[in-house]
Amino acid sequence: MHQMETINRRTWENPWSIREYGRSAGFLDDGERVAFTLALEHGPKRVLDIGVGGGRTTDLLAGGRDYVGIDYTARMIERARAKHPTLRFEHMDARDLSAFAPSSFGLVVFSFNGIDSVNPEGRLQILQEVFRVLAPGGQFVFSTFHKDWEGFADLPDYRRIEWTVDPLRLGFRIYRYVEGGILKAIRLRRNRALEVHASDHAIRMHAAHDFGIMIHATTRSHLLKQLADVGFADDPDLFDREGLRLDAVWHASLHFLYVMARKPTVS
Ligand SMILES: C[S@@+](CC[C@H](N)C(=O)[O-])C[C@H]1O[C@@H](n2cnc3c(N)ncnc32)[C@H](O)[C@@H]1O
Incomplete structure (x- = not known):
């Protein structure tokens, strides 16, 4: 099994990630806005939000529907519950959705490329489990990285020191920047060697997260085949x-994309 899962879990459990995902709000971009809007127009009564993190997508998806958010990082679930105390969140791995009955959701979402942080075996299990819990005609909305994105060749460094007049804050931000630079150097040395480059997909x-994640990236043919094999x-x-x-x-130039996969009404 690929080590990506261990690397990514460590990053999700990091207090900085919990803080970041706990603070984020709103749509990531117009692609997510369009995908969520179209999916909700189908009128799903029950929504499963996988990899809900700190609950960014909860306000975008719950809106009076029967909503459940799940995440396998316990502290993310605590954060989401604290933000939305009246809604249901469960600590659960999406590979095993046996807590939910077959055909019980009209919409399942796995946002912000969360499915790409899972190893290839797990990715397939998740697709199968999502298919099982979706009602006929239901939709699975997720985003996923494009294998041939030009940015993978020479990874752009997103780290910045945000200016502030508060000297304590500024000092802390400089400290974080330097720490991130050290982590970047260590991780580039250690994790580049773990990359997988196949013709139709890559890890x-x-x-x-300071170069702290390894992701699965796909091609059009690989994505369509995986979905069709599961039954979408x-x-x-x-x-x-x-x-x-x-x-x-x-x-x-396509970094990642949004997918709306439908469970056929007659399977
Ligand atoms: C990139 S973060 C996105 C968080 C949130 N969806 C957002 O957009 O702000 C990915 C989240 O997926 C969760 N996750 C990854 N693999 C998972 C799995 N197999 N089952 C449940 N949650 C998972 C991680 O713990 C993390 O909180």
Whole structure:
């Protein structure tokens, strides 16, 4: 089993990640806005929000529906519960959704490329479990990285020191920046060697979280085959980050994309 899972779990459990995901709010971009809006227009009564983190997507998806958020990082679930005390959150791994009955959700979401942080065996188990708990005609909305994104070759460093007049805060931010630089150097040395480059998919380092995650990235053919093998309809809606429908050719500027996969009404 690929070590990516151990690396990523350590990052999700890090207090900085809990803080970051606990604070984030609103849509990530227009692609997410379009995908969520279209999915909710189908009128799902029951929604499962996988990898809910600190609950960013809760306000975007719950809205009077029967909503459940799950995450396998216990402290993320604590954060989400604290933010939304009246809603249901469960500490659960998406590989095993046996707590939920078959065909019991109209919409399942796994946002912000969370499915890409799972190893390839787990990814397949999650697709199968999501398919099982979706009602016929129900939708699975998720985002996923594009294998041939140009940024993977020379990972862009997102780290910045945000200016503030408060000397204590500034000192702390400089400390975090330097610490992040050290972590980046260590992780680039250690984790580059773990990358997998197949023709139709890859496992690669990503610059997020001080280069602290390894992600699964896909191609159009790999994605469509995986979904079809599990039983999803073979014409998923695919959007870029601007919310525009993707052509058959995915360009190198495409970092990640939004997928709306449908469970056929007659299987
Ligand atoms: C990139 S964060 C996104 C958090 C949140 N969805 C957001 O958009 O702000 C990915 C989240 O997925 C969770 N996660 C990853 N693999 C999971 C799995 N197999 N089952 C449940 N949660 C998982 C992580 O713990 C983390 O909280």
